[in-house]
Amino acid sequence: MKILFASPEIVPFAKTGGLADVSGALPKALEKLGEDVTAIMPKYQAINDKKFGIEYTGKNIQVPISNRIEEAKIYKSQIPNPKSQIPVYFIDKKEYYDRPYLYGTTQGDYPDNAERFIFFDRAILETCKILGLRPDIIHCNDWQTGMIPVYLKTLYKDDQFFKDISTLFTVHNLGYQGLFWHLDMHLTNLGWDIFNPDGIEFYGKMNILKGGLVYSDIITTVSKTYSEEIQTKEYGCGLDGVLHKRKDDLYGVLNGIDYEEWNPATDKYITAKYLKENLSGKWECKKDLLNIYGLKPSKELPVLSVISRLADQKGFDLIGEIIDELMELDIQFVLLGTGEKKYHKLFEEIGKKYPSKAGIKIGFDNALAHKIEAGADMFLMPSRYEPCGLNQLYSLKYGTIPIVRATGGLNDTVENYNPLTKSGNGFKFAEYSSTKLFSAIKTAVDFYKDKLQWNRLMMNAMGEDFSWSHSAREYVELYRKAINKRTKT
Numbered sequence: 001m002k003i004l005f006a007s008p009e010i011v012p013f014a015k016t017g018g019l020a021d022v023s024g025a026l027p028k029a030l031e032k033l034g035e036d037v038t039a040i041m042p043k044y045q046a047i048n049d050k051k052f053g054i055e056y057t058g059k060n061i062q063v064p065i066s067n068r069i070e071e072a073k074i075y076k077s078q079i080p081n082p083k084s085q086i087p088v089y090f091i092d093k094k095e096y097y098d099r100p101y102l103y104g105t106t107q108g109d110y111p112d113n114a115e116r117f118i119f120f121d122r123a124i125l126e127t128c129k130i131l132g133l134r135p136d137i138i139h140c141n142d143w144q145t146g147m148i149p150v151y152l153k154t155l156y157k158d159d160q161f162f163k164d165i166s167t168l169f170t171v172h173n174l175g176y177q178g179l180f181w182h183l184d185m186h187l188t189n190l191g192w193d194i195f196n197p198d199g200i201e202f203y204g205k206m207n208i209l210k211g212g213l214v215y216s217d218i219i220t221t222v223s224k225t226y227s228e229e230i231q232t233k234e235y236g237c238g239l240d241g242v243l244h245k246r247k248d249d250l251y252g253v254l255n256g257i258d259y260e261e262w263n264p265a266t267d268k269y270i271t272a273k274y275l276k277e278n279l280s281g282k283w284e285c286k287k288d289l290l291n292i293y294g295l296k297p298s299k300e301l302p303v304l305s306v307i308s309r310l311a312d313q314k315g316f317d318l319i320g321e322i323i324d325e326l327m328e329l330d331i332q333f334v335l336l337g338t339g340e341k342k343y344h345k346l347f348e349e350i351g352k353k354y355p356s357k358a359g360i361k362i363g364f365d366n367a368l369a370h371k372i373e374a375g376a377d378m379f380l381m382p383s384r385y386e387p388c389g390l391n392q393l394y395s396l397k398y399g400t401i402p403i404v405r406a407t408g409g410l411n412d413t414v415e416n417y418n419p420l421t422k423s424g425n426g427f428k429f430a431e432y433s434s435t436k437l438f439s440a441i442k443t444a445v446d447f448y449k450d451k452l453q454w455n456r457l458m459m460n461a462m463g464e465d466f467s468w469s470h471s472a473r474e475y476v477e478l479y480r481k482a483i484n485k486r487t488k489t
């Protein structure tokens with residue numbers, strides 16, 4: 001099967017969150033199953049051409065946008081992995097992508113994001129044509145690729161080149177919809193006939209994610225629980241009705257993780273490697289981590305950690321409410337994150353108030369993220385909602401016990417530890433409240449004192465397998481379904 005994987009961010013080229021990890025890893029897992037995969041993304045300023053051997057293909061495309069035709073260049077490299085040959089194409093359009101950030105700054109999104117990504121989607125189709133790249137299926141990811149299914153069923157539907165190309169659209173986070181005012185419709189070169197409640201109109205605005213949901217052949221999201229949650233008012237972000245209508249085509253496929261990147265036995269970023277069978281390196285990693293944060297290492301004090309985008313979704317208001325009580329416990333706390341200003345302020349104040357117990361780093365730092373996974377004892381994810389969540393999966397592999405709210409993928413991957421049966425891999429709480437979060441942390445901290453129980457818990461966690469092989473097979477099945485559906489219509 002020929003698969004084109006379209007994504008606005010792909011590891012290792014550019015990343016703001018979990019979508020990039022998935023986009024770097026899933027194509028490799030599909031290739032291992034014998035599938036023919038090509039990936040495509042924008043060529044952002046942050047991408048290092050030399051490092052990744054990115055070269056100009058000599059081909060340019062002409063892309064209609066509004067009443068203009070804009071030209072873009074096509075570059076090429078491959079997903080860097082000695083075992084992989086996956087080509088990656090980059091759409092080079094300086095005016096749109098040669099900027100310091102992918103989507104905007106902490107002050108807000110770039111004002112021309114509609115144009116940047118409507119262009120990207122149409123440029124992908126034009127790239128297929130000019131390269132003679134005719135996939136059986138285009139796997140689209142998040143709102144930035146939402147216009148691809150729309151175009152295939154409208155502007156490009158009578159073009160023989162695109163006949164029978166199916167689409168699978170994955171929602172990685174329903175909270176980001178690509179919502180723009182209706183007057184941006186001219187950018188799409190589509191008529192007002194699709195601007196209605198059955199099309200891409202959403203309460204008077206243009207909703208690009210909705211375009212993906214309505215026009216794709218199959219929809220997936222990144223965990224079973226989230227696929228059910230988003231059909232409810234509470235989690236549906238206004239699109240629950242649309243999703244419910246398409247429930248027969250909506251599937252939850254849990255993200256895997258790339259154990260070549262996230263594995264304490266081989267991790268190139270950590271100071272000492274370790275295995276389930278020999279944990280001595282973890283103590284070295286803990287000392288290294290606390291040294292970086294200027295805290296004093298102790299075998300008696302568990303280190304609670306956070307690595308995250310600092311956004312409302314992640315539940316940090318709950319931590320804010322109980323921070324003083326938390327700091328009275330025998331613990332240390334480290335955080336790495338960047339995002340909304342109010343959370344920068346909240347955590348910086350915590351760092352100042354508790355200098356010997358809390359270490360705060362505001363920023364994005366992949367190497368430090370690895371060191372935290374390895375050096376901490378517990379990982380906090382009290383998310384308000386969490387489509388899949390990757391950090392709890394990394395944490396499990398590193399024996400860093402997750403404490404999570406039972407929502408979305410967190411609910412599907414973390415099981416409460418039961419001291420009687422000795423089963424379970426972490427701690428979770430259901431109600432979105434700081435009292436419940438506190439009590440889950442307290443339970444974990446109490447268990448930490450019992451070294452036998454804690455060791456058992458770590459063994460359970462490190463023994464989990466969330467590799468991509470299973471989920472990649474599920475995707476292949478769904479690609480087949482999408483193709484069958486398309487050829488029948």
Ligand code: ADP
Nearest residue numbers: 017018308309337363364365366369389390391
């Ligand atoms: P989301 O995609 O909602 O941000 P996920 O848990 O699915 O959340 O994935 C987040 C990914 O981004 C993980 O790989 C995590 O390690 C990484 N990450 C998030 N914030 C930072 C940061 N400040 N520095 C380094 N890595 C980060």
